[in-house]
Amino acid sequence: MSSPQQARAQASAITSGKAAPASEAAPTSQLRELFDGPRLSPGQRRIAQYLIENITEAAFLSITDLAERVGVSQPSVTRFAAAVGFSGYPALRERLQSIALKTLSGGPGTAEENISNELQAAVDAEIANLENLRRDFADPDRVIHVGHELSRSAPLTVLGLRISVSLAEYFAYAARRIHPDVRLVTRGGSVAYDALLQSREAGGTWVLAFGMPRHAQETLTAIRVARGAGLKVALVTDLALGPLADEADITFATGTGSRLVFDSYAAPGVMSAALLQAMTDADPERTQARLEEYEQVAEQHQFFLKD
Numbered sequence: 001m002s003s004p005q006q007a008r009a010q011a012s013a014i015t016s017g018k019a020a021p022a023s024e025a026a027p028t029s030q031l032r033e034l035f036d037g038p039r040l041s042p043g044q045r046r047i048a049q050y051l052i053e054n055i056t057e058a059a060f061l062s063i064t065d066l067a068e069r070v071g072v073s074q075p076s077v078t079r080f081a082a083a084v085g086f087s088g089y090p091a092l093r094e095r096l097q098s099i100a101l102k103t104l105s106g107g108p109g110t111a112e113e114n115i116s117n118e119l120q121a122a123v124d125a126e127i128a129n130l131e132n133l134r135r136d137f138a139d140p141d142r143v144i145h146v147g148h149e150l151s152r153s154a155p156l157t158v159l160g161l162r163i164s165v166s167l168a169e170y171f172a173y174a175a176r177r178i179h180p181d182v183r184l185v186t187r188g189g190s191v192a193y194d195a196l197l198q199s200r201e202a203g204g205t206w207v208l209a210f211g212m213p214r215h216a217q218e219t220l221t222a223i224r225v226a227r228g229a230g231l232k233v234a235l236v237t238d239l240a241l242g243p244l245a246d247e248a249d250i251t252f253a254t255g256t257g258s259r260l261v262f263d264s265y266a267a268p269g270v271m272s273a274a275l276l277q278a279m280t281d282a283d284p285e286r287t288q289a290r291l292e293e294y295e296q297v298a299e300q301h302q303f304f305l306k307d
Contacts, residue, residue, distance in 0.1 A: 223235070
């Protein structure tokens with residue numbers, strides 16, 4: 001049984017009246033193209049990474065052997081095959097074997113180069129995300145406006161659950177240097193609801209929420225609670241469309257690096273720093289006073305090592 005990718009390629013050749021080109025992309029590039037389209041879970045990315053790094057051997061493994069090598073269940077391999085567009089593992093293996101045979105016959109790229117190139121490809125993807133963000137910053141008005149709103153919100157609540165905790169912690173840590181009342185929420189459920197409601201009762205007007213993939217149901221519920229309480233929500237996420245963006249008042253969509261097993265966040269990190277910059281510019285006198293006060297405390301208590 002041919003895969004959907006094979007069928008499309010054959011249809012394209014028939015439509016154009018030409019045979020498939022003799023020269024093909026390197027095996028590693030073919031695998032990346034195969035696996036890059038869908039949004040894969042971390043477990044599925046482990047399977048993809050193993051196949052890329054061990055294609056000449058992995059392409060001939062049974063589903064049981066592949067699952068054992070990667071450390072996942074057999075149903076996980078089946079779901080992976082479906083996620084990348086195949087009817088099942090046999091159809092995926094047929095495609096993998098055709099790529100592996102070209103590699104064994106002298107195709108470009110050694111195993112070591114494949115691993116290195118995969119890491120380089122991850123960096124290239126993040127560079128592309130940063131280039132897109134740079135183009136977005138050509139018109140900085142939205143960032144400046146939201147930074148001013150966040151600066152005026154007292155208290156300011158920063159929300160980040162599950163994988164988004166690290167971004168929320170970074171933002172809250174820096175924001176506390178320039179804002180008098182920053183409240184960090186990193187636990188979902190009733191704990192988040194309490195914190196959001198208390199923030200609104202204390203006079204807060206805005207929440208900055210981080211929603212990185214895989215998008216947590218808890219994040220969506222927390223945003224709805226915040227909106228229901230009368231708080232406005234600025235969202236930093238990877239998609240401009242979807243349930244999280246639908247609920248937020250304003251969304252900053254920044255791409256995440258998805259080449260490796262776990263996402264990397266170069267562009268969301270820069271977006272966070274840009275919002276912090278806008279907050280500092282919103283009230284420069286308060287910013288300067290608080291930074292000077294913090295430096296005095298840091299010096300007094302020797303928070304940091306001497307250069």
